[in-house]
Amino acid sequence: MSKIDxxxxEELARLKRERDAVVLAHYYVAPEVQAIADYVGDSFALAKLAVSLPQRTLVIAGVQFMGESMKLLNPKKTVLLPEPGADCPMAHMATRDTVEAARAAYGDDLAVVCYVNSTIEVKSWSDVCVTSSNAVKVVRALPQTHILFIPDxxxxxxxAEQVPEKHVLLNDGCCPFHAAIAAREVAELKRAHPQAPVLAHPECTQDVLELADCIGSTAELIAYAQESSADELIVVTMDGVAAEIDRxxxxxKRLFFVDESSCPEMDKITLASVVACLRDGTGEVASPAPEVAERAAAxxxxxxxxxGR
Incomplete structure (x- = not known):
């Protein structure tokens, strides 16, 4: 983990006291940002955690949908994004027309399942939200046979592979950065490090997942790395996770990533921007319209x- 001067x-400590603030950082942001955070985790875990924290100001070092989720679950708190321009392309990759067409086709026997990596508006069109760690469990528990999975x-x-009893309709959306990871690159790493397990996020393409020894959410991959007896690991997700695995x-552990494995949107968030938003109160996340917030929170x-909670 990076050292901070x-x-x-001292400035961060003073600003946090003055604003009654806490800093929460996603696993994918730069190591120096993770180093100054009070808590590091994935997006939904951080949003839930914030509900129990006493501070009135929440700084979320992450992309727009993370700030939206945190505000949704913490409507009475001030939520600040250090870099409001940092956005997740996938969060927008679903349309109302796609949802309405599926509802028209399957009626009450359809559930619209929305990955948490989505905008508040997309969540408001949906029936239930999921994370990468609980998606299989949630879909399996739903009474509906037909599942429209958005946006990824x-x-x-x-x-769909894990729950073959369901009819899962796929949306044409993806994380462009995970989807760009090529199976060829992973196979080359396997040949170079044959004893290293391959850990892959399910946002990767199917041919990449077929090479994996462990498929899981960011938190699950980090836990696997921590518990593994292997000295070398091939990690097929964004390379920001290296900081938490190293910690x-x-x-x-020696960690190997494909050449292009950083999230350029997360990379926009810097230590300087965290300090600036605390100092100036910039990047405040607005409350969504009440009717949208109500549907999305549901x-x-x-x-x-x-x-389960």
């Missing part, structure tokens, strides 16, 4: 009911 650390076709395809393993509550 004392002047910056790759996670949707993985879920948990004391730097004892999808999260249904997820918790299906998957």
């Amino acid at each position: 004392s002047a910056t650390a 076709r790759n996670l949707g395809r993985y879920v 948990r393993c004391g730097g004892a 999808t999260l509550e249904r997820m918790l009911a299906c998957a």
Whole structure:
């Protein structure tokens, strides 16, 4: 984990006291941002955690939909995004027309399942939200036979394979950065490091997942790396996770990533932008319209009911 100079650390501590603030960072942001965070995790875990925190100001070092989710679950708190321009392309890759067409075709026997990596508006069109770690459990628990999975076709395809009793309709959306990882590159790493297990996120394409020893959410991949006896690991997700794996393993594991494995949107978030948003109060996330917030929050509550809190 990166070291932070004392002047910056002191300024951050002062600003957090003055604003009654806490900093929460996603696993994919730069190591120096993770280093100054009070909590590091995936998007939904951080949003849930924030509900229990006493601070009135929440700084989320992540992309737009993460700030939206945090505001949705913490409507009375101030939520700040250090870089409001950092956005997740996949979060927007679903249309109302796709949802309405599926509802018209399958009626009450359809559930619209929305990956948490989506905008508040997309969530508001849906019946239930899921994360990459609980998607299979939630879909299996739903009473409907037909499932429209939005917005990520790759996670949707993985879920469909695990729950063959359901008819899963896939949406034409994806994480462009996970989808760009080529099976050829992973196979080359396997040949170079034959003893290294392959850990892959289900946002990757099917041919990549076929090479994996472990498929799981970001948190699950980190936990696997921590618990594995292997000295070398091939990690097929965004390389920001290296900071947390190194922290948990004391730097004892050699980690290998494909050449292009960073999220350029997460890379926009810098230590300087975290300091600036705390200092100036910039990047505040607005509350969504009440009717949209109500419908979107219901999808999260249904997820918790299906998957457990």
